[in-house]
Amino acid sequence: xNLSQLDWAVIGFYFLLSIIIGxxxxxxxxxxxxxxxxxxxNMPWWLLGVxxxxxxxxxxxxxxxxxxxxxxxxxxxxxxWSFLLTGMLTVFVxxxxxxxxxxxxxxxxxxxxxxxxxxxxxxxxRAIYLGLIFNVxxxxxxxxxxxxxxxxxxxxxxxxxxxxxCSITLLYSALGGLRAIIITDFFQFILxxxxxxxGCIYILDLEQIGGIQNLxxxxxxxxxxxxxxxxSNPDIWVPTLFIPLAVQWWASYYPGAEPGGGGYIAQxxxxxxxxxxxxxxxxLFNIAHYAIRPWPWILIALSSLIIFPELSDxxxxxxxxxxxxxxxxxxxxAMLTLLPSGLLGLVAASLxxxxxxxxxxxxxxxxxxxxxxFYYRFIDSNASQKKLVLVGRIFTVxxxxxxxxxxxxxxxxxxxxxxxxxxxxxxxLIYILRWFWWRISAYTEIIAxxxxxxxxxxxxxxxxxxxxxxxxxxxxxxxxxxWIFATFFAPTERRETLESFVKIINPGGPGWKLYSDSKNxxxxxxxxxxxxxxxxxxLVFSVLMGIGNLIYSETLIGIILFTVAGLSALGIYxxxx
Numbered sequence: 001x002n003l004s005q006l007d008w009a010v011i012g013f014y015f016l017l018s019i020i021i022g023x024x025x026x027x028x029x030x031x032x033x034x035x036x037x038x039x040x041x042n043m044p045w046w047l048l049g050v051x052x053x054x055x056x057x058x059x060x061x062x063x064x065x066x067x068x069x070x071x072x073x074x075x076x077x078x079x080x081w082s083f084l085l086t087g088m089l090t091v092f093v094x095x096x097x098x099x100x101x102x103x104x105x106x107x108x109x110x111x112x113x114x115x116x117x118x119x120x121x122x123x124x125x126r127a128i129y130l131g132l133i134f135n136v137x138x139x140x141x142x143x144x145x146x147x148x149x150x151x152x153x154x155x156x157x158x159x160x161x162x163x164x165x166c167s168i169t170l171l172y173s174a175l176g177g178l179r180a181i182i183i184t185d186f187f188q189f190i191l192x193x194x195x196x197x198x199g200c201i202y203i204l205d206l207e208q209i210g211g212i213q214n215l216x217x218x219x220x221x222x223x224x225x226x227x228x229x230x231x232s233n234p235d236i237w238v239p240t241l242f243i244p245l246a247v248q249w250w251a252s253y254y255p256g257a258e259p260g261g262g263g264y265i266a267q268x269x270x271x272x273x274x275x276x277x278x279x280x281x282x283x284l285f286n287i288a289h290y291a292i293r294p295w296p297w298i299l300i301a302l303s304s305l306i307i308f309p310e311l312s313d314x315x316x317x318x319x320x321x322x323x324x325x326x327x328x329x330x331x332x333x334a335m336l337t338l339l340p341s342g343l344l345g346l347v348a349a350s351l352x353x354x355x356x357x358x359x360x361x362x363x364x365x366x367x368x369x370x371x372x373x374f375y376y377r378f379i380d381s382n383a384s385q386k387k388l389v390l391v392g393r394i395f396t397v398x399x400x401x402x403x404x405x406x407x408x409x410x411x412x413x414x415x416x417x418x419x420x421x422x423x424x425x426x427x428x429l430i431y432i433l434r435w436f437w438w439r440i441s442a443y444t445e446i447i448a449x450x451x452x453x454x455x456x457x458x459x460x461x462x463x464x465x466x467x468x469x470x471x472x473x474x475x476x477x478x479x480x481x482x483w484i485f486a487t488f489f490a491p492t493e494r495r496e497t498l499e500s501f502v503k504i505i506n507p508g509g510p511g512w513k514l515y516s517d518s519k520n521x522x523x524x525x526x527x528x529x530x531x532x533x534x535x536x537x538x539l540v541f542s543v544l545m546g547i548g549n550l551i552y553s554e555t556l557i558g559i560i561l562f563t564v565a566g567l568s569a570l571g572i573y574x575x576x577x
Contacts, residue, residue: 021183
């Protein structure tokens with residue numbers, strides 16, 4: 001595929017803008033670690049919300065959606081739509097709690113909630129695990145998508161695509177810190193949405209597609225458009241809908257959808273001006289991420305079933321693609337080759353932007369763990385703020401290199417997605433309950449973490465006979481059972497530690513009755529927050545499915561769903577305090 005001069009001009013302009021933002025933000029970012037990793041805790045909700053959305057939109061995201069749609073239909077997206085439950089729990093329960101903590105990272109939280117050597121060990125180990133191992137795997141999945149995009153759209157070998165995109169990402173991330181990343185994310189999101197929507201409109205208007213109506217009635221497509229799986233076949237609806245909604249959302253730890261909040265979502269909430277901005281930012285993220293943004297990708301994925309009904313058709317069109325990189329996810333960049341000059345450059349720039357937004361966030365987040373929770377905590381507690389920023393920049397370089405190398409080793413977006421789900425399976429409930437139940441201790445988390453890693457290793461490398469969703473269920477059940485049992489026998493935290501936590505966070509409720517100030521008569525907010533969570537979930541799912549039904553010309557159903565969404569929004573307005 002050869003891009004025109006106009007296409008390259010659009011891409012070049014975006015690269016230049018990213019570099020300028022990084023350079024302009026370098027002075028503020030270099031002051032201290034809090035400025036570099038949290039933008040000095042002074043960011044507005046709308047900018048943070050957009051940054052969250054931009055970060056979750058990487059080059060691999062439309063590829064993953066395309067993979068799911070081509071193999072399982074539109075309803076296959078429930079494997080990640082189900083994480084909305086986690087998201088809404090974060091919005092209405094945990095956003096304000098995270099902001100109250102005042103920590104620099106969500107890993108530092110361990111020594112706020114727990115005490116002694118077990119808490120210190122947990123903080124240090126999680127810093128290495130999340131900052132290097134887990135983070136590198138996430139960046140590897142993102143890099144894999146960039147490789148496939150580069151091979152098809154740019155005509156570059158994988159290493160060259162990563163070298164150029166990662167170098168520019170590294171430049172503005174290392175110079176400008178989180179502030180530059182968030183501001184760049186804002187422009188990246190705008191560019192990404194314009195590119196995906198405009199590209200979708202053009203593809204739908206192609207002669208081979210013939211518009212929405214012809215698309216949804218096409219023999220290759222009509223069996224793929226349902227928003228819900230076939231309930232007559234348990235082999236379809238159980239793994240696609242039931243398991244994600246019943247188990248996966250609370251049991252698994254997945255980037256951007258961590259139970260109880262965490263990762264870059266927590267980082268954004270901690271960088272907010274105040275609690276209100278933290279809540280509004282996470283709400284904006286969940287609405288945009290789940291309800292609005294997926295539809296252009298879904299429609300392009302459905303269109304690909306007409307243009308490239310089989311993998312062999314993609315292979316025939318793009319013989320230069322590496323054999324180990326050929327999969328259904330590659331149909332998305334393949335479809336983009338149908339775009340005209342100029343628009344192709346815009347869409348290409350938008351996907352490069354998506355890659356860079358996720359990579360920049362991950363390298364900054366990973367570096368924050370390695371600097372604040374490992375280097376500063378255990379190696380050099382007397383390090384100056386400028387030295388910490390320098391070490392952060394070194395870790396930024398190291399992690400992005402490792403992420404790029406991992407991307408060269410992976411083969412599909414679904415492969416990485418499943419592995420990430422399995423690695424954290426069974427630990428999620430801890431991250432939800434530790435805020436509200438005093439008995440959960442550092443030992444609980446250590447036992448859960450070890451159990452999860454052992455089970456994931458066994459199911460992947462020793463006994464690989466189970467399906468992906470079966471592994472998640474088994475992992476979740478065994479790990480959760482182990483740590484719940486262990487919680488009642490493991491040593492509890494010291495009273496002073498628990499009382500200090502309650503004083504700072506004020507979670508309230510019966511789980512902290514023994515350690516709360518009896519004079520504190522504040523009403524427990526959790527019951528009301530859970531009702532808000534339910535209404536928020538109904539709101540977003542109604543909008544998501546309402547848009548889908550309107551696209552399918554099911555106008556009456558669409559209107560009903562939007563009415564339900566409106567009533568849910570009214571309920572949220574009335575209940576939100």
